[in-house]
Amino acid sequence: MKITNPAKAGSLESSDIFIMVFPNEDGIEIELESIVIKQFGKRIRQVIEETLKELEVENVKLIAKDKGALDYTIKARVETAIRRAM
Amino acid sequence: MKLRRTMLFMPGNNPGMLQNAGILGADSVILDLEDAVSLDEKDAARVLVRNAISNLNFSGCEVVVRINSIKGDYGYDDINVIARVKPDAILVPKATEEDIEEIDEMLSIIEREEGFKLGSIKIIPLVETAIGLENIRETILASKRNIAVLLGAEDLTADMGIKRTREGEEIFYARNRVASICKAYKIDAIDTPFADVNDIEGLIEDTKRAKSIGMTGKTAINPRQIDYIHDVFSPSREEIEYARRVLAAKEVALKEGKGVFSLDGKMVDAPIIQRAETILHKAKLAGLIRE
Structure with a gap:
């Protein structure tokens, strides 16, 4: 999937994650902020990367602000943001 | 028989609310893509609910x-x-008769594609217009998937x-009509929610009123309402004992070869025995008795 315009999904409420995506020329770039970055930072990044791979996204700049979202929410918000950006 | 005393929206x-849905004590949860979701978040909610069902316990x-509504865009x-x-x-x-017929067909196609058992996804029509209320019989007969009707009094x-x-x-x-027709077709009649979550006395009265005319369960819009609704719809200790x-009296009468017998001076016949069996079955499902 090719990202053609900036888009966002999710919220800054507890248990949610706010995702912003932008077109990018140089592969996948992820900026992550999380209230649980020390404990789960690696895992959140991994879930985001896996979701992008499933959606066949190769070039995107993604900014994530996490408020303690579980995997199912991270996947849902990334997918929604990507679909909105197409 | 499945207990459907409470259906929590x-x-x-x-x-945060979706991931706690299963532990709040309701018999059913209704994950809402309609009125609880703004128009610009319909796509996001759909994906989130899909993932929640796939991943959460x-x-x-x-x-x-x-x-x-299938008459709209989503x-x-x-x-x-x-x-x-x-x-x-x-x-x-x-819901209308036509909606239910069309959704039934769509579900059959998806069940075949996904390898699910045909007819395994059920349907609950929401009656919330005058025409919907008057045509409720046709709506129920439109699909064998229908397991209940839910009355939506705010829209009605x-x-x-x-x-x-x-x-x-x-x-x-409206309550009488829904209760009577649902009983005729052996499906559940679920009552409209009680909107004031701080008025517990009003909730209990409203639930008793609904139960007294044959509604079998009630929607809840706040987890705090669940226990009060369960108390009304679960058999009481006195009902279970009776x-x-x-x-027990029936067993004795059978041994003595009596078709009709009396208990506490009142005649006991088939409908009373049937009611007693239903009460004990409900009590068992609600975890109030073991056998």
Whole structure:
């Protein structure tokens, strides 16, 4: 999937994650902020990367602000943001 | 028989609430894609609810998804995405006979494609217009998937142009009609929610009123309402005790070769025995008795 315009999904409420995506020329770039970055930072990044791979996204700049979202929410918000950006 | 005393509405775009849905004690949860979700978040809620059903443990709680109307822009996408993760049932807003027939066909196609058992995804029509109320029989007969009808009094009274009150006199006819027809077709009649979550006394009275005319369960809009509704719809200790005595007396009468017998000076016949059996079955499902 090719990202053609900036888009966002999710919220800054507890248990949610706010995702912003932008077109990018140089592969996948992820900026992550999380209230649980020390404990789960690696895992959140991994879930985001896996979701992008499933959606066949190769070039995107993604900014994530996490408020303690579980995997199912991270996947849902990334997918929604990507679909909105197409 | 599945207990459906409470059906708790949960907003479909709220991850924190979705992930707690199964542990709040309701018999069913309704993950809402319709009124609880703003127009610009319909796509996000649909994906979130799909993922929630695929990944979360709802602790044996029945999972129902309220889709958007198939007459609008979102209903078909809702069914196409949600049915593929096999919710227990789809709640159809402002349901008509035609809507139910069409949704039944869509679900059959998806069940075949996904390898699900045909007819395994159930349907619950939501009656919330005057025409929906009057055509309820046809709507129920439109699909064998129908397991209950849910009465939505807020929209119904808006459609009728009448005021919704705490006492609910204005929906007396609607409740009776839904309860009677559901009983005739052996499906559940689920009552409209009680809107004031701080008025517990009003909730209890409203639930008792609904139960007294044959509604079998009630929707909840706040987890705090669940226990109060369960108390009303679960058999009381006295009812359980009386039911046990009826069945014990029946055994004695059978041994003595009597068809009709009396208990506490009152005649006991088939309907009373049947009611006693239903009470004990419900009590067992509710975990109030073991046998």
